Amino acid sequence: MSAGAPLLAVEDLATHFFTRMGVVKAVDGVSLAVRSGEVLGLVGESGSGKSVTGFSILGLVDPPGRIVAGRILFEGEDLARLPEERLRRLRGERIAMIFQDPMMTLNPVLRIETQMVEAIRAHHPEVSHAEARARSRDVLGQVGIASAEERLAAYPHQFSGGMRQRVAIAIALLNRPSLLIADEPTTALDVTIQAQILYEVQKLCRESRTALIWITHDLAVVSGLADTVAVMYAGRVVEEGPVDGVLDRPLHPYTSGLIGSVPSRNRRGEPLRQIPGMTPSPLRLPSGCSFRSRCPRADERCLAMPELAALEAGRLVRCVHPLRAEAQ
């Protein structure tokens, strides 16, 4: 782990969507940090705001949503306050992103070559088409696509889902960004392909010292891949810390419930454990701690919004009744 200032530091980010039905507070208090070369796993269920967090970092939140508060410090600049043109220059060059559904990520009417070369020349117009093409071919090879030369001339629909995701990863890494945000990139793929892609991305990021934020709902993925993990619930980060610590010894009741409900941890025949209740609708978040309606440890103190506080070295928790070193 490298010491010093983090590559990316998000402080109290809030991104709200102003819809006709009300204000959807998709992200309402997210703080996290990634060091260069590090892997951060951003974990949460659907609707917890993890994807929106990813989009917010790159400034890709579409109206009616926008960032309403917080800072996104990257290489010394606050991305939340940068003008669009500055952000554009960072995208695909210093920070890259890959999306969840590989079937829709690539433009169906343009060749792979076109979509790769333009990613290079958008930031380096001085590079010739031939050079850009050569680099694209090399990177395709790096992500494990055989016969890259023919693949360049092909169209996206001639590829399977897994291959398309590899192409997306290749595009993301073309300009050697220092940060890659991966928004559930393997959720839509077969389990075997998932493992391959996971391995590829891990290897590539390690080799190029690219920091990685891996957004997922799958704790198993995080445990094998990440150095640090941040757990999100209803738009807020509720726990953050080194992956082994958080998974072995969770401090937030939600994290504990999440770990406990993973099916593989149950013995055969035992009923699956669930967190009682349902995630609150983002339109009607309860005041105070948003988990209190489902938390067995909740009391009146939970009516006030708890801060994300450092309980021990390197462990942040947003709870007034954090779990201590208790038996699970």
Next chain:
Amino acid sequence: MTVLIIRRLMQSAVVLLAMSVLVFLGVFAIGNPVDILISPQADQAEIARATAALGLDKPLWEQYFVFLRNALHGDLGRSFVFNEPALRLIVERLPATLELAFAAMLVAIVLGLPLGLFVGLKPDSPLARLVAAGSILGFSLPTFWVGIMLILVFAVELHLLPSTGRGATVNVLGLDLSFLTWDGIKHLLLPAINLSLSRIALVIRLAAAGTREVVHMDYIKFARAKGLASSRIVLVHVLRNILIPIVTVLGLEIGAVIAFSVVTETIFAWPGIGQLIIKSITVLDRPVIVAYLMLTVLLVITINLLVDILYSVLDPRVRLAEARA
């Protein structure tokens, strides 16, 4: 692919045949065919001779086959008014109409595509709302009224452009084309704009709807995540995706534009087949009417077929799906 073409060709042939029967019945069976095919100025002896020569004393179905055989040989009768073979009259005037039709389509695309893109990208801006409201107007305005207004404003009041006729032409490969001369363009401009107006509304609608849909797609977001300039995203990523449906619809519309040129040609006295058919209907020059109807239907069917083929060529997904099948 070839199966598709053959099937469509057969369908087209059926349509043409049906048209010919319809036209034949309308012309030969209803009313006195003698009056129809022979000039009203003929005397008794001529009528008798022509009746025998045209085989009008034969049974109806036999006459139909004679008609059909003649038609396939390019003989669709002689015009009463001009005393020339009807088909030749039409073919002579066809280039003028085609020139006008293509100019109109060009105007519709050049004006409609950027406007539609803009409306699709910024649907809430005041200009977009104006364009959307304006497209209802463009859709509603009868072509002939717009033509009249164009003449009123540009020719009568402002004296900027001529109001009638076709300009000087240049002969290219046997065809007389007027858009190659400045005078020709001046004469072409108003009629082309007039004819294009109803299609502009269509192009705007298509482009706006297509853009609205495409803009929310993941691949556009990914393009932004790559850091591409917005101009490139719009002009390459968005445009290529909306062009395919627009081109196909417009292709199908060419037939309608050619048919609709009857109005514009009448108002602007443009010497095309549209002007000819209106005059012919008014003076009941039936051979010309028959020739026009058969030819135009043939044209429309051919264009529809070509567009179908073009569509499968343009869309790489369709092309490859067919190849695999």
Next chain:
Amino acid sequence: MSALTDETAGIDAETPFRRLAADFFASKLAAAGLAVFAAILVVALLAPWISPQNPYDLASLDLMDGRLPPGSASADGLVYWLGTDDQGRDMMSAIFYGLRTSLGVGALSSIAALLLGGALGLVAAYVGGRVETLIMRVVDLQLSLPAILVALILVALLGHGVLKIILALVVVQWAYYARTIRASALVERRKEYIEAARCLALSDARIVLHHILPNCLPPVIVVATVQVAHAIALEATLSFLGIGLPITEPSLGLLIANGFEYMMSGKYWISFFPGVALLIAIVSINLVGDRLRDVLNPRLQK
């Protein structure tokens, strides 16, 4: 508990029609369009009673009053608000009567086309099989030809006359109605309540008329408004070209044609005002139809 009953009480009070009306009038433009169209309808219906002059009573015309600009007065004090044409007809009266003819022909042909196309569409959807294929082939065929071409063919073959023009307009339009109704009916036919009705051994006619038909109405209404506007425009175009309604039943198209030749000499009002009247009629109908389409489109409803 009380919150629950409050919610359901609210839903009961709002019928589908009221919701539709509320959605429709949410657009001020559409509301304006409806108001304008209603005004035009009233004018057209009451034309013989509200026109200052009967433009087709030759006795009341004075040739000396021909080609007067708007606002001028006749010898006996009648003000020609919109000017006169070459025969001395008051343009305003001519326009009122012309609206009557244009709207009448448009509406009549549309209704007839709706009945014809609707019947064929329902038959095609309900009976299916070869009957359906045959009907839809004819529909597709006709729809692949431009409307004006079909109209030209019919006019060329049938000749002139009010009934013949109406017939031509009906033939042009029926295919749209047939296709729309068949599509809706097909969707309805597959729904469960039709199966239930069949099980109850209701007669086919009853099923079609009482169950399928009402549910087909929304898209038909949208198509109908657009078609009426089209019919009016098409009739005006044909009349303008001289191959439409005869001079004895002058529609707005004919009025515009009459005034065309006078435009070059600056007497614009003979063509211009009938044109504006036609425009207002068509645009208002299209505004209403456009809004109806947005409001009735199930996909757009949240």
